[in-house]
Amino acid sequence: MTITTSTTSGASFLHAAHLLAAHLAEHPLPPSASLELRTRRPADSKLTVQLRGTTRAEIAAGLLSWASTLSVVTAGAWRPPEGRWVHLSLASSLTGPGATAELDVFGGADDHHGWFADLEPGQRRTVSLDQLRTWAASQPGAHAPEQPR
Numbered sequence: 536m537t538i539t540t541s542t543t544s545g546a547s548f549l550h551a552a553h554l555l556a557a558h559l560a561e562h563p564l565p566p567s568a569s570l571e572l573r574t575r576r577p578a579d580s581k582l583t584v585q586l587r588g589t590t591r592a593e594i595a596a597g598l599l600s601w602a603s604t605l606s607v608v609t610a611g612a613w614r615p616p617e618g619r620w621v622h623l624s625l626a627s628s629l630t631g632p633g634a635t636a637e638l639d640v641f642g643g644a645d646d647h648h649g650w651f652a653d654l655e656p657g658q659r660r661t662v663s664l665d666q667l668r669t670w671a672a673s674q675p676g677a678h679a680p681e682q683p684r
Contacts, residue, residue, distance in 0.1 A: 546634035548572065551580035554629040554636050562604040565597045568642075582629065586642035591650060592674030594623045594642035595667040601625055601640045602664060610662040614646075618656040621646045623667070 546554060551572055571583040586597040602608045605627040613622045624641035654660065 546580045546636040548574040548580055550634045551582055551636035554631045555582050558629055565600055581637040584640045588642055589645050591644040591670050594644045595670035597642060598625050599667050599671055610667055611659055612662050613659040614654045614656050616656045621651045
């Protein structure tokens, strides 16, 4: 397969798909519920990975697995307008020769325990990787994943 890269910093659809496939082949990551690749403009692609699981601990552990394979990440929490769920997420990018694709990894955690009571519907905030580690370790029988680079 030949992949043509653009001279811009963004990735074409095909190049972004190749970046994701190579990343998944290189790193043992938890199964996802869905993968989405969008191209907004030529050479401008965004990859979205939705994690399986519905508990805060499951989502945090999955995010930490991804974070350990990426060089720069920003973690966050967002309460959708409906209010019952909280999305935990990582924002990063996948890079390859001549191109970069934005990467968002997220999962929705049921907030029936009120862990995010201070997060209003529609509000976002950053979350530290240490906080994700604490949440991941809170699952019975769980061990916190390796520390990200």
